[in-house]
Amino acid sequence: MTTTLDLAGIGIGPFNLSLAAQLDSIDGLHVRFFERNARFDWHPGMMLPGVELQTSFLKDLVTATNPTSPWSFIAYLVAHRRFYEFLNADFEAVPRQEFARYLAWVAERLSTLRFNCAVREVGFNGELFTLAFGHETRTARNLSIGVGLVPQIPDWARLILGSKGFHSSEAAHRLGDMEGRRIAVIGGGQSGAEIMLHLLSAPRAGAEITWLSRRPNFQPLDDSPFVNEFFTPHYVERFHRLAEQRRAATVMRQKLAGDGISLSTLRAIYRRIYELKHFSAGPEIGLLPHREVLELTQDRDEVRLVMRNGFDGGIEMLSADMIVLATGYRYEIPECLAPLREKLALDDNGHVRLASDFSAKWDGPANRHIFVLNGGRFSHGIAEPQLSLMAWRSAVIANALVGRPHFDTEPASQLVQWTGDDGRSRLRNAAGLRA
Ligand SMILES: Cc1cc2nc3c(=O)[nH]c(=O)nc-3n(C[C@H](O)[C@H](O)[C@H](O)COP(=O)(O)OP(=O)(O)OC[C@H]3O[C@@H](n4cnc5c(N)ncnc54)[C@H](O)[C@@H]3O)c2cc1C
Structure with a gap:
C-alpha cells in the first residue's frame, strides 16, 4: 500500500x-x-x-x-x-x-x-x-x-511537418542532417534568431537562408528597468486584481517584454551577415520581416509559401527546400x-x-x-x-x-504606482470619478 x-x-x-x-x-x-x-x-x-x-x-x-x-x-x-x-x-x-x-x-x-x-x-x-x-x-x-x-504549429504548416519542415523544439536534432539548399526560418522570436545564427555560423556551399517574421522588424527583447518591473511580485499581484478583459488586453501590449530577441543575438546575427556579405562568397541571405504566411503548398521536393507583406501590402511567394517553424508554444x-x-x-x-x-x-x-x-x-x-x-x-x-506563511512572499515596497491604492504619493483612488 x-x-x-x-x-x-x-x-x-x-x-x-x-x-x-x-x-x-x-x-x-x-x-x-x-x-x-x-x-x-x-x-x-x-x-x-x-x-x-x-x-x-x-x-x-x-x-x-x-x-x-x-x-x-x-x-x-x-x-x-x-x-x-x-x-x-x-x-x-x-x-x-x-x-x-x-x-x-x-x-x-x-x-x-x-x-x-x-x-x-x-x-x-x-x-x-x-x-x-x-x-x-x-x-x-x-x-x-x-x-x-506545447509547440505552436500553424495549420498551414501541418502538410509538410516531418518531411519538409520541423518545429524549433527539434532544431538541435534536425538541423545537422537537414537536406536541401534553400532553408526558410519562420518566426521572429528568440528561437528563430538562435536558429538563424546557427545556420549562418557554417553555411553550406550554395545555401540560401531566409528569415521571415510576422513582426514589423527583427525586434529586441525590452529588458529596460521599468519594463522589468512587470517581472516583480508586486506587479503580478496588482495585475491579478484587474478585470479579466483588461488583463488580456494588457498582456497583448507587452509582447516584447517577454518575447523579443536578446540584443546580443541580434548583434551577432547582424555582424555575421556583414562578414558573410563583405568578406566571403557566403550564402544568399533573405531577411523578410513583416511577412505573414497565408498559404503553403508542396510541389514534389519544393515548398512554396504565399505571404502578405505588411509593409507595402503586397502578396509575395517564396520557394524553399526546408522550413523551420520557430512559431512558438501554446x-x-x-x-x-x-x-x-x-x-x-x-x-x-x-x-x-x-x-x-x-x-x-x-x-x-x-x-x-x-x-x-x-x-x-x-x-x-x-x-x-x-x-x-x-x-x-x-x-x-x-x-x-x-496553510501558513512558511516563506515571506510579501512584495517589497513598490517603485511604480500601478494603481491608486499603491499609496505614498498624493495619488488617491477617486472611485466615483472613474471613467
Ligand atoms: C528554448 C527555450 C529557451 C528558454 N529560455 C528562457 C530564458 O532564458 N529565460 C526565461 O525566463 N525563460 C526561458 N524560456 C521559457 C521557460 O522558462 C521555459 O519554457 C521553461 O522550461 C518552462 O518550464 P516548465 O516547467 O513550465 O515546462 P517544461 O520545461 O516544458 O517542462 C515540462 C515537463 O513536463 C513533462 N510532462 C508533460 N506531460 C507529462 C505527463 N503527463 N506526465 C509526466 N510528465 C509530463 C515534460 O516531459 C517536461 O519535462 C525558454 C523557453 C524555451 C523553449
Whole structure:
C-alpha cells in the first residue's frame, strides 16, 4: 500500500523543480513529482552551441524567497568548484548550457522526484486525486501541474511537418542532417534568431537562408528597468486584481517584454551577415520581416509559401527546400487532466482560471488544490512563462499548501504606482470619478 501524498506534481521542468526545491525546506510533507522522461533535460532540442539565458542567474529555482537554500545557482557553482572562474568569465548572459546543468544537478539530488513516470490520467474520487501511471495508481490531496507548453504549429504548416519542415523544439536534432539548399526560418522570436545564427555560423556551399517574421522588424527583447518591473511580485499581484478583459488586453501590449530577441543575438546575427556579405562568397541571405504566411503548398521536393507583406501590402511567394517553424508554444490543458476538465473553470482564452495563489478555480472541495504553473499568462501576466518569478511563485504555492506563511512572499515596497491604492504619493483612488 502506498500512502496518500500531500502533493503530486505532474511534469518536472524548471517550474515544478523549483516547487520541489522550495518544499524540500519544509519538514513533514509527503510530496512526489512525476516526469515521463528518463531524466531532467531542459529544452534539449534548442540547446544549440552558444545559446544564452535571457534572465539573471539570480532568478534561479529558490533564491528570491529562500536565499539560504542548498539548491541555488551559487550553491551549484560552489559544489562544482567554479565560483571564481564563473565570476572571472564575466558573462553578459549565462550560457543556457550552464543553467541547464545547474537544473539537472538539483534534479539528480532531490529525493522527491520520480522519472520514467508518465501520468496517464488524473481523476478525483470525491476526496482525493487519483493518478494513473501504467498499471499503478497513487492518491494525492493536492496537485501541481507543471507540464509546460506545447509547440505552436500553424495549420498551414501541418502538410509538410516531418518531411519538409520541423518545429524549433527539434532544431538541435534536425538541423545537422537537414537536406536541401534553400532553408526558410519562420518566426521572429528568440528561437528563430538562435536558429538563424546557427545556420549562418557554417553555411553550406550554395545555401540560401531566409528569415521571415510576422513582426514589423527583427525586434529586441525590452529588458529596460521599468519594463522589468512587470517581472516583480508586486506587479503580478496588482495585475491579478484587474478585470479579466483588461488583463488580456494588457498582456497583448507587452509582447516584447517577454518575447523579443536578446540584443546580443541580434548583434551577432547582424555582424555575421556583414562578414558573410563583405568578406566571403557566403550564402544568399533573405531577411523578410513583416511577412505573414497565408498559404503553403508542396510541389514534389519544393515548398512554396504565399505571404502578405505588411509593409507595402503586397502578396509575395517564396520557394524553399526546408522550413523551420520557430512559431512558438501554446498553452493546452494536458490530456491526462481530461477526467477533470468539466470541473475546471476556464477564462475566455481557454486557460484555467487561477486564484492569486496559482490554484485553479474548480468544482471540488476547498481544501483540495490544483496548482497550475505556466498557465497563468492571462491571470498573472507575462512573467508566468518565464523563469523570472518561479522561486516566488513556488513559495506562494508552498505557503498555500501548508496553510501558513512558511516563506515571506510579501512584495517589497513598490517603485511604480500601478494603481491608486499603491499609496505614498498624493495619488488617491477617486472611485466615483472613474471613467
Ligand atoms: C528554448 C527555450 C529557451 C528558454 N529560455 C528562457 C530564458 O532564458 N529565460 C526565461 O525566463 N525563460 C526561458 N524560456 C521559457 C521557460 O522558462 C521555459 O519554457 C521553461 O522550461 C518552462 O518550464 P516548465 O516547467 O513550465 O515546462 P517544461 O520545461 O516544458 O517542462 C515540462 C515537463 O513536463 C513533462 N510532462 C508533460 N506531460 C507529462 C505527463 N503527463 N506526465 C509526466 N510528465 C509530463 C515534460 O516531459 C517536461 O519535462 C525558454 C523557453 C524555451 C523553449
